[in-house]
Amino acid sequence: MNQLHELGKKAVSAKFELQKMTTEEKNEALKCVAKALLDKKDIILAANAVDIKIGEENGMHVGKLDRLRLNDERIKALAEGVLQVVELPDPVGEVMETSECANGLIIEKKRVPMGVVGIIYESRPNVTSDAFALCFKTGNAVILKGGSDAIHSNKAITDVIKEALLACNVTEDAISLIEATDRSVTQEFMRMKEYVDVLIPRGGAGLIRSVVENSTIPVIETGTGNCHIYVDESADVDMAISIIFNAKTQRIGVCNACESLLIHEKIKDKVLPLIANKLKEKQVEIRGDEKSAEVIECVPATEEDYATEYLDYIISVKVVAGVEEAIAHINKYNTKHSEAIITEDKENAEKFMRDVDAACVYVNASTRFTDGFEFGFGAEIGISTQKLHARGPMGLRELTSYKYTIQGNGQIRG
């Protein structure tokens, strides 16, 4: 435990150093880091091979092994990820507002780093360098707690970054990795409120739930997406089919994939078979309500189906009486991530955008666009599904806070 607190103290010291750095200094250091990741790739690959070997011995799932595995190309992608952050504008120091009070006080609201950012993540080692780059560019120190599956890879990447920072005369405590992998350490980390300003979990629903339940540090909840597409009576049918097929099958394991389809009862006879037919191309299993079963072959859907983020070739379907019922169903079952309506009716589109409670609400487009790059924000630290602080894709700006500076000439309160 003492080691953990030592690490917290060092991160706090580092944050005071980092917040003084200019954008140019930060960019130079990031370029050094990107170069070091390429130069030292053999060290990183050797460490990764250890993780892979242990994973294989423990019978790790093929998909998980793939996410864990690094190779030349993926190391190149790590370095490129860091360089992409160099290109992004630095939000720190921006004067967001200025006002002068009647008594002459001048109040400025300025964007400042968050301070120390904690990230708890699962087995993808690319998060180590990605999260570092985003936090560093915004003047934050970062404390990382990766999964035990990737510990050797994460440690190698962290060491390479630390060495590169030192070579640029930047404090190596800008990045720290918690190396202990037992659960009690994670629990202790989540309560290091005196050092850490915000905690961002990245991973599956279980990890996120655990962080929300146990953290005393303010958390930004990310990730889980039980995303719906509602096909309105007036929908362009070809567009609906194309968007549903894309949102469900283009990549199944992601949070912005479509998990549930709602369709207006008046068009179900005509349109539902066409959609089902298209989804057959990818062997998507359909779990539908009774009304769906009247027109397509499907497994009966349960309440639980409507609440499930499958992350698989499965979709739940429900026939609804109209946009109001669609909105009510979505607001009952969704995870506040991304929701879409396919409609040619402007009024229904407006109603859907206003009344659906989600970070991203789409009209006539695939939910798959909820992504920092697609939104033009650049790299993202995650997609927030809470309403406090940040919602939807979180980029550099969402890793900052603000402070007020108030300049006077002796004003006192009467």
Place this chain on the structure above:
Amino acid sequence: MNQLHELGKKAVSAKFELQKMTTEEKNEALKCVAKALLDKKDIILAANAVDIKIGEENGMHVGKLDRLRLNDERIKALAEGVLQVVELPDPVGEVMETSECANGLIIEKKRVPMGVVGIIYESRPNVTSDAFALCFKTGNAVILKGGSDAIHSNKAITDVIKEALLACNVTEDAISLIEATDRSVTQEFMRMKEYVDVLIPRGGAGLIRSVVENSTIPVIETGTGNCHIYVDESADVDMAISIIFNAKTQRIGVCNACESLLIHEKIKDKVLPLIANKLKEKQVEIRGDEKSAEVIECVPATEEDYATEYLDYIISVKVVAGVEEAIAHINKYNTKHSEAIITEDKENAEKFMRDVDAACVYVNASTRFTDGFEFGFGAEIGISTQKLHARGPMGLRELTSYKYTIQGNGQIRG
């Protein structure tokens, strides 16, 4: 417990109603509420008399009794508080940003209500109507958990508000009061994450700590202020004395009062006796370090003194070698609320504003200005001392979130 969940469900239903209301409709309802508070003042005063009687019987502290007590004038102030919120601009619906992607998607970032706001507060019944008005104006449903000391007053005020809302055809579930006063209910409330979007504790350090420790709902930490004033070598001495006297003694029980004085060693001999002399006018007890004790009469200060928010006629004093030591001391002991430097040196002022980690950093002005009204934001729901979401005085804007709406014409992700 079931009652609590019932209340949560009703608040969620209410939030969907409230977010559809126009600014005019919300203002009309608030005017009805203000009028009802005046019209029904006898009911409110009678209920308050019960709380006061119980408080007196239980030997409640005079200061606390005073904060609990309502009278004609204070009821008038409640109503006026609600009318002030009518006058404030409605942030909901504001389009914060618009962008068009290369693929033709149009992304709008729009300000929306937070949803359901939970407030846990102590014995001041005015919070009941103040918090309701701010939440209602921003389209939020509010669930209130007041202190048991004020339960009769809070219930009367809530009932008057509910009745006024119903008379305007607005859902009475826009406001709910948790009437059970046992601790287990508060604990359960803090974990009602499925209904409540943000929880704001208002009260003493103990209450706030308990909420931070136990809540699974995102919390905005408010309140505690261990505020410092640093008198730099170059300070205008008269200004320093006037600001310290104001910040320490103008009102002692508030979070933006000065609790600790730092002074440059080169001016201590001359200036410290003058400050001590002025503070004697209000019998302020000085707790100083050894160097202070060389020039003024004082009680020896302990480590604990430097970490204490006295909320009393007491101030801790420390002599420092310069602005860097002052900043380091503040960043070690402060609660990230309000900090001030008195200086004529522009460079030191800049350094102090940049490097002190606090919501509000002052140059040559009293820390007492940290307040929504003083900042020109209007009524405030609290003063945030965390960095996530909101920092410093929180007004209407800070009670909102945002959502992205994305409009396309069939875009799918490649």
